[in-house]
Amino acid sequence: MSFIKKIFSGRSNKKNKQASKEVEPSDVKKTETNANEAVSSDAESQEALIKVHDEYGREMQIGKQEWLNNVLLGNLDKNRDNPDELYNLIISALNDGFEAHIQDASARLYEIDPIKERGACIHGIVLMKNKQLDEAEKVLKETMSIVGQSGVLLTNLAKVYAERNEHALAETVLWSALEADPNQDNGLDWYAVIHHERRGEAAYIEALRKVSKLPGAWRPQLWLAREALKKGEKQVALSFYEEIFRILQQPDSQVLQQISGDLGQSGHIQEIITVVLPHFVIEHHGFSVANNLIKAFVELKRYPEAKSLVEALFAYNRPDWKEGLTYWMTELDNLMGDYGPVEDKEPPKLALMPVNQPIWLHKLNATEHIIPQKSEKPFTILTTSGSCSIAENHDQSMKQKTNEEGSICRGIALSFCDKLNMESSAQASMLVPIIEDAGFVFFGQRYEESWATQLVNHSPCDLIILPHLYAESSPWKLELRLFDPADTSLVKTITKEFSADKPSQALKELIEETYHYITDNYAINIADSSPNLAQISPQLFAHYVDANEVCLALSLACNVEDGASTLYGERNIFDKLLTLALEEPNSDIHKLMLVSAMSKNKAYGSTIYQEYEKKVKKLVATQHSGCDTSKVLEKALCDIYGNKDEEDRLGVPTS
Incomplete structure (x- = not known):
């Protein structure tokens, strides 16, 4: 792999079958991972360390069991009447492998969350993680009777059926989920991997094309653009990106990170700036997208623009961004200096x-x-x-x-x-x-x-x-x-x-x-x-x-x-x-x-x-x-x- 490919990060479309709602946890003192990432095993969760930042922004690490006993459980109780914070804490706990300890908290969220779909999905996932499939099915169906058959609720219901080995029913419900919302990340990934595992790469691409024809679809085009870049078809990929931005007025960080990462790994550095930068907003997209933009500016020797972006990010005082920003500031000092x-x-x-x-x-x-x-x-x-x-x-x-x-x-x-x-x-x-x-x-x-x-x-x-x-x-x-x-x-x-x-x-x-x-x-x-x-x-x-x-x-x-x-x-x-x-x-x-x-x-x-x-x-x-x-x-x-x-x-x- 070339240096260019190594330095640009794009979100992978590895076929992750975890069916949960796409989330963006708020900034808490604990360093968060994305809710869609694979949850660690119980053994790993007990042995690993959790990265946290104190009130002075210093990075520290504590054992997961200590985090559970001394921090997480107390915070769950403290925020039992705050649905947004409770939601973030539960997502964090899931990523750390603490599903056995958060059933009461997820039940409480299901009870009080004004966003019914969110509370139901999270509670359903926690129940599934604890092998309570009947309860998870009940929660999801009850919520659909109130808010309707949304894509994310149907995807999680399909997950319940898959856990029971009712795969035919799971696929039927999964397609219904995509018809309701063809842009849900987990559902699309799952659908595509099913076809890839059955008939290979051609079937994978055909599955993406099929979903891309559904009304309002834009996420399948994101993956199709990646495949086009792999084949050296830059203009085809750029056409997909244009289509995405016509539909999606406010792309999230995952979208921009994948576009910038895919372009970078394909060696199209200038296109990162022309395609991604017009849509980039620090408050919405954060360091993950900015990191690829900074890399592009550096590759193009546009050092002042890279430094301006680093300075703008520093102003947000995010401890979880600091290590990366400090690296770039040091690199830019070296590149711009004449000492x-x-x-x-x-x-x-x-x-x-x-x-x-x-x-x-x-x-x-x-x-x-x-x-x-x-x-x-x-x-x-x-x-x-x-x-x-x-x-x-x-x-x-x-x-x-x-x-x-x-x-x-x-x-x-x-x-x-x-x-x-x-x-x-x-x-x-x-x-x-x-x-x-x-x-x-x-x-x-x-x-x-x-x-x-x-x-x-x-x-x-x-x-x-x-x-x-x-x-x-x-x-x-x-x-x-x-x-x-x-x-x-x-x-x-x-x-x-x-x-x-x-x-x-x-x-x-x-x-x-x-x-x-x-x-x-x-x-x-x-x-x-x-x-x-x-x-x-x-x-x-x-x-x-x-x-x-x-x-x-x-x-x-x-x-x-x-x-x-x-x-x-x-x-x-x-x-x-x-x-x-x-x-x-x-x-x-x-x-x-x-x-x-x-x-x-x-x-x-x-x-x-x-x-x-x-x-x-x-x-x-x-x-x-x-x-x-x-x-x-x-x-x-x-x-x-x-x-x-x-x-x-x-x-x-x-x-």
Whole structure:
């Protein structure tokens, strides 16, 4: 199978004999599957895990038995008078193989559902799953006596007869069901597979053609179009699609997903856009259809349109879409970016971005009490982004978005400055090499001593530190060289080795050892502050270093034109900071990092911060913070999102 065929997903018409009403469950916290998918066996349902999302959008998995006992049964009882929610819960339970536990709930739905056909079908299916065929037949027939012989009711009645091995009667009733509604998915699939199993592919196609001649039929044409594409008859398929859209004014997600998937697997990428896009509405069709449209845009190298669609989908804050959207945003960042070696023909404008306070206080107000006050002439320490020796060494500078090596090289310097600024009388600053209006500069060779001289000339200091990361082979080694700025003589070299996948302990020890060396050997007093690095779990220290570098990247975005273009996956950044704040509830630093990130996002003109409003406000409201930190956070939230309570009190209209 070609790459083109692999990447496009279309709904399969595997001959599924399950006869249930086509449903589209509403968005609930549990990740749903479509009701028409095969239900797992009891054994599978007990062993498998259920994917759920918590109120912060984090994906979690719990055992099915735990889900049944602690979530599902309680929700069924809680929603026994809410037919729509009860319906969704029952569909979910069927897909998870819990039919033995939902008979009372389905009976209740049958009793209260104002959509009689829906309640009867679901109750009938549950009864069939529990081998109560006579009761299922009774429910379906009683409902037909009230609402008439609808296609879906007749299909499920045919299913009852098939379960009794009354196949001739089942086929007669099934045809009546198709005459009543030739577009019901399950009934059509079942009818077609019967003929395929008897006489092969030709009979399958003839069965579809027969149903397509019934008044109002459009779904058979969907399958006939697929068969035409398999034969290379594109125009025939397009004619079928035109016929479908003449009949079907508002196609559902299954229809558009199948059309886009079939066209994609046949290599007709442009036709996906021309045929499907005019009918696509995010609210109705969601990610399943959008995914194929994004793939088509990417294949056609129409990257801005793909990115616009991804951004529009992100705005819906659907946890179940997030993984796919994050993948596409990362891919598009890579495809649209121009990051790499700096071209010699256009010499870059190198600049040094100063960082004089914790980068996670940037764009926050009223932060004067967070860091201990310094004297008029404190002992000053200057550092810079680390240079790095990597496996494929670079002789030239690199213009760079964040990667693992760059994150450590910049993050360790920021974190060391945090330690000194929060826990000593010294003033620690960092000069970050950047390309003007672009990104960070990554030095692929160890700094010469002359670089220390250049930095001192830019910013006079009492001590200068040059970091370097050796990442050519495992283990990695991080080195801090301390220089006397008077003559740039080497004073001390401190190093730590570590595994690239477990750097936390070594990074923490390196900062601590350097901090103690400086405070022991220079006129620096120990200070105390809250927040401080002691609040950060040792096993998560590398995440703090990485998050520090992320905050630096956001600050850079605030200071350059089109700041978002300097970043990889903004939502990945915010999710990372949110997760850290949740996992480190005792760390005020991580809360400040998260909230400052929202402020920076707003400052460089993005609107993504709005998607995180409820999550960030909830976290700040429910996690304890120090008094000074709380004041900063509360002020920041008002600055970012506005004081909604005050607006309500004054009667200020909101959009």
